[in-house]
Amino acid sequence: MSKTFTLDGKVIPFEEGETIMEAATAAGVYIPHLCHHPEFKPHGSCKLCTVSIGGRLGAACTNRAEEGMKVESETEALNADRRSLVQMLFVEGNHVCPSCEKSGNCQLQAVGYHLGMLTPHFPHFYPARDVDASHPDMLLERNRCILCELCVRASRDVDGKNVFGIGGRGIRARLIVNAATGRLADTDFSVTDRAAEVCPTGAIIRKRYGFTVPIGKRLYDRHSIAELPPLPAKRGEGRGEG
Amino acid sequence: MSKLRVATCSIAGCFGCHMSLLDIDERLFELVKAVEFDRSPITDIKHCGPCDIGLVEGGVCNAENVHVLKEFRKNCRILVAMGSCAITGGIPAWRNNVDLWDCFQEVYHYGIGLENGQVPNDPELPLPFDKVHPINEVVRVDHFLPGCPPPADAIWRFLTDLAAGREPRLDYEMLHYD
Amino acid sequence: MPEQDVCDLPGIVARWHRDPANLVQILRDIQEACGTIPSDTIDRLAALLDVPRVRIESTASFYAFFRAESHGAYEILFSDNVIDRMAGKETLKQYFCERLWLEPRKLSEDGLVYVDDTADIGLADQAPALLVNGYAIPSLDQARLDLVAELIRAKKPLAEWPPMLFEVPDNVRKPGPLTGEAFAPGAALRALIARGAEATLADVDLANLRGRGGAGFKTATKWASCRKAEGESHYVVCNADEGEPGTFKDRVLLASHADLVFEGMTVCARVIGARQGLLYLRGEYRNLLEKLKSVLARRRDAGLLGQNILGEQGFDFDIEIHLGAGAYICGEESALIESLEGKPGKPRNRPPFPDRCGYRNQPTVVNNVETFASAAKIAERGGAWFAAMGTPQSAGTKLVSISGDCRRPGVYEVPFGVTVRQILIDCGAEDAHAVQVSGPSGTCISFREFDRRIAFEDLATAGAFMVFSRERDMFEVARNFTHFFAHESCGFCTPCRVGTTLLKNTMDKLAAGKGSAYDMNEMKHIMHILRGMAHCGLGHTAANPVVQTMEKFPDAYERRLKRLDFEPAFDLDGALATARLITGRDDEWAHLANE
Known part of the structure; x- marks a missing residue:
């Protein structure tokens, strides 16, 4: 029992x-x-x-x-506080959903929808963050990074590569990569890595694959994240993909 | 029952939200039965008087936006931030990490086809802010209606809820940040 | 220390046993030798330690005292606690910068000197104070700064600076059993050996010793649990990361009573079965390092450390000192352990607690400096003697670090249960209006509460006691603390990473006279999120100063509010300044009244 x-x-x-x-x-x-x-x-x-x-x-x-x-x-109280956390994540980065390839398949968005978040509420920080387009297959869009460290864990624990890490501290914490140049292209990161598909937002995203699914048919367009099966689908089936 | 007075404007926006408002199609007939438009691109009235609802599209990117926004806040009982730009700054806020000096240089000095370009200093031109901001960072906002644009159904639901004195509630499919 | 292009990297790495767990120490040594931690050095280090570069960069970029860019031959960091500000720090810093023709946070044109602020450096009784290349200079005034400026201009190596600049008196104003009684090194260990480990643990239990770092967890319980925990080895860690602004009592214990501290650690080692101890000394106490090392060497020579301590077969224990590198969060025990393991100081998920899974995932006791000192006295003189002092729930004495508006700032060893009022009389603070007990993360009390007692059952404290007179602006006190927390948040969890900065920004907005009641409510809401959802104590308490001063000194806030309803989040007219400059406009339409 x-x-x-x-x-x-x-x-x-x-x-x-x-x-x-x-x-x-x-x-x-x-x-x-x-x-x-x-x-x-x-x-x-x-x-x-x-x-x-x-x-x-x-x-x-x-x-x-x-x-x-x-x-x-x-509970209403917990969901209200969770909503505040999502709002904090929105204002600390630069999350411009209308121009994001991940929109509709993004977990940050989906959790916002689930919690009924209508506004990021807090004053925006509009931080200056680097975009790294050096890699042939993958884009590193730090404006959308929420520091969840899933890529750090996937690269270290599954891919055995240590491509990613977190540098700095506090509000200046940022995603860094394993290269003296700071460029993703100079790491051994590959599009076939597990770390290439775990990003819940559009911070680590495949190049040339944006906006392939029409609005209305994307993962979270019709169904709340709470209703969808919890385990991530495999490559190409959506959840981790842009 | 007297008609609701509604004002709308697009400040640092693309008028896409207004297009979506018009997308309510045949419900427009119902709408005009229920509401009367004050200041709006639809009426071309230039300044708004006392209103029940103000719909603001777009963020705040320059001094003139502030004047418009404050006029809306002063006159509208319920102020609604309509669309991504009003709520987050949106696409125009992409410029927030470009230095204003560089912007002006590019536009007025180094742009293709420019010769002896000069930065205009006409007082009629609204002066831009360092950064684009959502409207709730400038005035108090009562409601937020997200989307880029908010779907016509969402706008309709929102307005009918407000008109009926209800707290607006969007269905899951109506809530979008894009 | 003059800059060098290269440092003896292999030598440094060998000194730290090629162990990546010692990364913080290795980076400290590199920086002391080179003045910076350059990118190519990180690459070479990654190869030598056989760890990914990204891990080294994570650690190197986390700590405030590590930097990739040169800060010149002399890095001057002014302590920026509110106490330093009250003592004239801002004016003195400006004076100093003018003397040297430089701007803060900008390397001087000749590449010689760099001036900035740093979090409280543990000298609030001798404020204002600064660090020059990591070494503390207290009691700043114009004359002392003139001298510092002269030495810098003459490019005198730090080693040749007059020693009197670096003299730090203990300022023990009210001695007690820890700070006033002579202690013969080895006395506690002899008593321990005579009675046995179990009886000694029973004595610590009987003494009702509780952790002096502020949380007040019962020491004997922690030791007993660690003693029972299974592991390849057990460790004793002394938390000397005294980072709470306004606290400096551990500085005094380490400077003048180090034997007591080391002996307490050794007693603990015997009780839990540890062979290695680590003292994590905050980087700001760099000037104590050589002295502490010499005490350790003397104790080894006297048979009080090393193999077969005092001739007791199998009683092996030694202590290594690790230096911090500018991170308040490392005072949190699991963050401290992360730092000891060479990582950024981010608090771990708990449970498991360190007593079962600590340093190198082994059973570890982490106690405060004062806790170990007290444990040594208990081992020497017995639990009953100790328990007779203080109150039933808070036995023994407490070292209180007093600073601010009083005539006799310094360390006071008081029995637990003493009232705030009594302490204020002792230190000569008749004018006191408010006291910040236990630092920014502690409790702010107003003059109405001066009959409250220093005790775990009333005002628990890690030792800070900052006094503010009627003239002080409690809003500015709280604002200084919000800046502190935003600077020190490790950034791991969402609520603290973002919430502390939101709080800081809102307090700055109020300070600029642009606040409203809306902002006050916002701060209360952020406090609620921090208290409920933050990962560790830093986040849980980060809003305390704001909320408590709001409640106890509402006037300080209300007179700053521009209006009741709402004020823009940013300065509307100020945000047009760049455009005015570019266009050369200054007409009526080029301005926005911040009405």
Whole structure:
């Protein structure tokens, strides 16, 4: 008999050692997230998956499920706070959805839709960030980077390459690449890398593949991210693709 | 029931949101039954008087935009930021990381076909800001209607909800940032 | 230190055992030798350590004291705590820059000198203060700055500067068991050996010693848990990253009572079964390094460190000192461990806690300097003696670092339970209007609360006690702290990375006289997000100064509000200035009234 906890009143079974996020996902319950990806080690930085665990707030992706715990996620208060986090991500970067190849397939957008975000609300920072188009197949568009480190983890843990890293700190933190020139072309990054497909936004995106799906038929045009299957589809089938 | 007075404008925008407003097609007939347009590109009225709803398309990129926006805020009971540019600065905000000096140099000095170009200094020309801003960074905004442009259905829903005194609610497919 | 094109990279790497975990130390040594960490050096280092370049760059770009660009032969960093500002830091800095014909944050034209600010450097009792190439000079005035300017102009190597410039008195105003009693090195260890590790742990338990870093976790519980935890090796880490603005008591303990601290670490090592200890010394305390190393050497010679300590078979323990490089966040224990492992100081996801999975993923005790010093005294004199001091929930004494508007700033060792009022009398602060207890992340109390007590059950504190008189503007105090947090946020989690900058910007907006009630509500909302959702204590507390001063000193805010409803997020007329300059226009339409 497996152990259980409750998530918004629903009984969720879990295996020993599983996080709240893992157990919820297995049970088909969506908890908003951006830096989490089932393939990779939990990161816990975006904080969108913050849930109330017996009254204490914690990230669902890093907190382990425990027998009998009472977890709340889909509350108005939590979703309002999550909306503020998404708004923070929008104003700290330069997210111009109308001109972005990832639009319609972007998880940042999709989470915004899911949470009913109508405005980024906070004053925009309009930071000056570099765009790196040096690589023959891939574009590095730092204006859209939300520092989730999925590419860092994918390149290090799956591709065994360490193409990406985070440089600087605080609001000046930025995605850096493994080359003295700072150019993606001077790394061993390849379009076939796992790191090439995990970006939840349009920060790391394939060249020459933009706007291939008409508006209305893109991944999140008709269906909320909460309704879609949680595991990423393989290459070319959409979710990680531009 | 008296008609709602609505004003609209496009400041640092492309009039695409206004095009989308016209895209409500035959519902336009219903619309004109319910509302009366004050200042708007549709009426060509140049200044707005007291209104129920103000729809502002476009961000704020120059001094004149501010005058228009403040006039709207002063006169409109409900001010709506309509479309991506009004809400985030949008496409015009791409220039935010280009130095204004470089912009002017490129446009008036080094542009193709220019000879002895000079930066114009006519007071009639609105002076540009260092950066383009969404309108809620200049005035208080009551509602946001995203999209580039917002779909006609979304605009219709929004207006009918507002007219009925309801908090506007968009269906999932109506909510777009692009 | 003069600049050099090359440094002995292989030598430095060998000194740190070619271990990438020592990357922060390696980068420190490179920078001390070269003045910068150039890009090609990172490449060579990556090859020598066999790690990807991007990892080195991550670490090198995280810490404030590492830089890729040269700051000349003399880098002058003025401590920028609000206490330094109250003591005239801004005027003095301007004076200094004028003397040397330079601008802050711009390398002088001759490439000789660079002036900037840095977060509090642990000398609030001797403010204003600065760091020159990492070495502290306290008690600045025009005369001392004249001398510094002269030495720089004469290009005198730092080693030849008059030592009196670098003298840092302890300023212990009220001594106690830790700071006032003579301690014979080895006394605690002898008592430990005589009674055994288990009995000593029981004594630490009986003493009810709680962590002095501010959180107040029970030390014996931490030690016992670590002792029980399985691992290849156990570690003792002393947190000497005393970065909380206004705190400097660890500086005094390390400068004059290092034996007590090292002995406490050694006692802990025996209890938990550790063979290696690390003291993480904040980079700002660079001037203590040689002295601390000599204390370690003396203790080795005396058989108090090394193999078979005091002749006890199998009692092996030694201590290595690691220097920080300008990152407040490394005072958070898991960030400190990350830093010890050569990485950017970003707090880990917890659990697991360090007692089970710490340094090199092994069981590790991390305690504050003062905690270890207290543990040594407990081992020497027994738990009952210690528990008899203070209050039942907060046993023992507390070192308080007092600065600001008082006649006798310095370190006061007080029994827990003492009232704020009593401390204010002791330090000569009759005029006090507010006190920031435990630094920016702590509690701001107003004159109405001076009967509150320094104790875990009331005002928990890591030791800072900044006094503000009636004349001080508490808004400016809070604004200084928001700048501090925005500068020190590690950037890992969304709420803190963005929220601290939003707070800073909003406070600046209010300071410019362009705030409204809308902005006040916005700050309260950001505080709510930070408290609930931030990854670590820095984020949880980053809005405290604003929220508390808003609540306790509302006038300081209200008189700054331009209007109640709403004010633009940016300066409308100011944002036209560039265009006015380009077009040469100054007509009526070229301006926007910020009405």
